[in-house]
Amino acid sequence: MKTGEFLVSGQRLPDHCHASNAKIMTKFEQLIERDGPVILDGGFATQLESMGHDIAGDLWSAALLISDPQAIIDAHYAYLSAGAEIIISASYQASRAGFISLGYSTEEADQLILSAVKLSQTACAEYLESSIYPPEIHPIVAASVGPYGATMHDGSEYTGDYDISDEALTEFHLSRLKVFDASGADVLAVETIPNFREAEILCGLLEKMSTPAWISFACRDELKISDGSMLRDVARLFDGHRRVHAVGINCTSPAFILPLIDEVRTGATDKLVVVYPNSGETYHTEDNSWSGTSCDLENDFNVEAWFKAGAKFIGGCCRTSPADIRAIKRCLVSQAR
Numbered sequence: 057m058k059t060g061e062f063l064v065s066g067q068r069l070p071d072h073c074h075a076s077n078a079k080i081m082t083k084f085e086q087l088i089e090r091d092g093p094v095i096l097d098g099g100f101a102t103q104l105e106s107m108g109h110d111i112a113g114d115l116w117s118a119a120l121l122i123s124d125p126q127a128i129i130d131a132h133y134a135y136l137s138a139g140a141e142i143i144i145s146a147s148y149q150a151s152r153a154g155f156i157s158l159g160y161s162t163e164e165a166d167q168l169i170l171s172a173v174k175l176s177q178t179a180c181a182e183y184l185e186s187s188i189y190p191p192e193i194h195p196i197v198a199a200s201v202g203p204y205g206a207t208m209h210d211g212s213e214y215t216g217d218y219d220i221s222d223e224a225l226t227e228f229h230l231s232r233l234k235v236f237d238a239s240g241a242d243v244l245a246v247e248t249i250p251n252f253r254e255a256e257i258l259c260g261l262l263e264k265m266s267t268p269a270w271i272s273f274a275c276r277d278e279l280k281i282s283d284g285s286m287l288r289d290v291a292r293l294f295d296g297h298r299r300v301h302a303v304g305i306n307c308t309s310p311a312f313i314l315p316l317i318d319e320v321r322t323g324a325t326d327k328l329v330v331v332y333p334n335s336g337e338t339y340h341t342e343d344n345s346w347s348g349t350s351c352d353l354e355n356d357f358n359v360e361a362w363f364k365a366g367a368k369f370i371g372g373c374c375r376t377s378p379a380d381i382r383a384i385k386r387c388l389v390s391q392a393r
Contacts, residue, residue, distance in 0.1 A: 083196045084242045084268050087141065088301060088328060090193065093363050093388050096332050096371025097135035097143045098381045104131050106377065114157075114209050118150035121168050122158075125175055132179035138378035139385035140371065141195050143179065144245050147172035148202035152231055166235050173199050173239040199241035199267075203249050204228055214274060216251025216283030226257050237265045244269035248307045248373075250282035252290055259293045262300055270302035270330045270369070278315035287316055291323030304330030307373040310357050317365045328368040333357070335375035359387050 087094050101117045109127055111117050120127050132143045147169055155165035176197040184194060204225055205213030212218055218225070236244055244267050249255050255271070262269050273281040273290060281287055287305070294300045303324040305316045310333040320329050357380070359370055370388065372380050 082242065082268070083194065084301075087193060087196065088368065093359075093367070094369045095139055095141045095381065095385045095388070096198075096330075096369055097132070097140040098138075098332075098372035098376035098378065099334070099374045100131055100135075100144065100146060100148075102375050102377055103134055107131065115154050116149040116206075117146045118148070118154070118168075118172065121146060121150065121171050121175070125171065128172070128175045129179045129182070132176055133183055134378045135381055136179060136183040136195055138382040140381055141193055142198050142243070142369070142371075143176050143195060144198045144200045144247075145172040145176045145241070146200070147232075147236075148200040148247070149206045150232075151207045151228070153228075154207055166231075169232060169235050170239050173197060173236065173241045177240065196242035197240075198243045198245035198270075199236040199239055201229070201232060201236060201244055201246040203247075203254060205250060206248065213248060213250055214282055216254070216281070218251065218254070222253070222257065225254065226261065229254075229258060229261055233261055233265055237267050241267060243267065243301075246271040248272065248274045249290075250274045252281075252283060252285040255290050255293055259297065259300075263298065265299055267299075269300050270304065270328075271300055272304040272306040272330055272332070273308075275305055275308040275312055275316055278312045279319060287319040288323035291320045291327075295324045295326060297327075300327065302328040302330040302369060304332075304367070304369070306330075306332045306334075308333050310334075313362055313367075314358065314365055317362060317367055321366050329366045330369035331362055331367045332369070332371035332373045334373045357384065359384050363388060 101111050104111055104117055104120065104127060107127060107130065109120060111119060113119050128146050135143055150169045150172060152162060152165040155168050156162065180195045180197060203213050204218060204220060246258055246269055249271060258271065271294060273287060275281050275287060279286060281290055291303045294303050303320050305313060313331050313333050317329055317331065362370060370384060
């Protein structure tokens with residue numbers, strides 16, 4: 057390095073650029089600036105169930121924030137060991153109303169929501185401490201921000217058919233986003249959004265946050281999100297958004313992912329793409345069951361094609377496991393060589 061230069065995030069800056077003016081990259085920014093894909097985790101509830109936990113209640117996996125926080129850490133650890141570089145907190149179905157219904161105060165409810173991020177951070181720290189060979193990239197934490205419908209337990213998270221005013225929906229999301237924005241999470245994972253109206257409200261609210269975010273949608277086919285809106289039209293809401301760095305798809309059949317990537321890139325022209333589909337099975341809300349055949353990872357999770365089509369963040373959602381994430385990473389690493 058020449059005299060009068062210093063290094064910031066791998067780039068040499070001339071001596072007239074003082075350190076006080078240089079932008080320090082966040083952990084999330086470091087990941088997205090790196091060449092190649094970023095590996096997400098997989099189905100968190102799926103992993104908890106495989107560990108013997110019953111999560112069929114109204115709070116879903118968030119119930120373990122109360123009853124067994126160590127199980128949350130252990131499930132995250134399994135995905136970190138499988139190669140996940142971003143783990144998503146157990147807060148998808150966590151809400152003030154859900155915890156208040158169990159007798160907790162508003163302040164206690166917010167602390168429980170916050171604990172989901174803290175447990176994720178603990179898992180990352182324990183993983184790094186136990187690693188014989190430190191990973192090239194330190195894993196980071198995404199705070200899961202699920203849709204309003206996920207707290208209703210009526211299947212509306214899969215249809216987008218909400219019976220709530222714009223004002224109430226705004227307050228629902230704002231109260232949680234404020235907690236997550238102050239939590240120390242590296243990124244907000246606003247996920248499984250099923251309708252255009254909720255996306256519009258979140259678009260405005262995310263502008264007010266200081267934490268970077270991605271937003272992903274549940275889709276019913278290769279063109280539309282759950283309420284029938286075109287994905288490209290919903291994605292266009294976030295074109296040029298200063299806080300949202302990626303737009304994409306989750307909890308959707310892998311058979312639809314490739315054309316949906318094109319839809320995202322058509323609508324949100326300046327954004328990275330995030331994809332984490334489910335196993336391809338069908339969920340039945342009336343009895344919390346799944347039917348159909350799980351996809352063959354080698355043939356249906358065409359991760360190489362997704363990456364070539366523009367997906368930067370790739371992982372799994374419901375009914376995927378650490379073994380699937382390990383296989384996804386193996387496929388993508390072998391392609392990069």
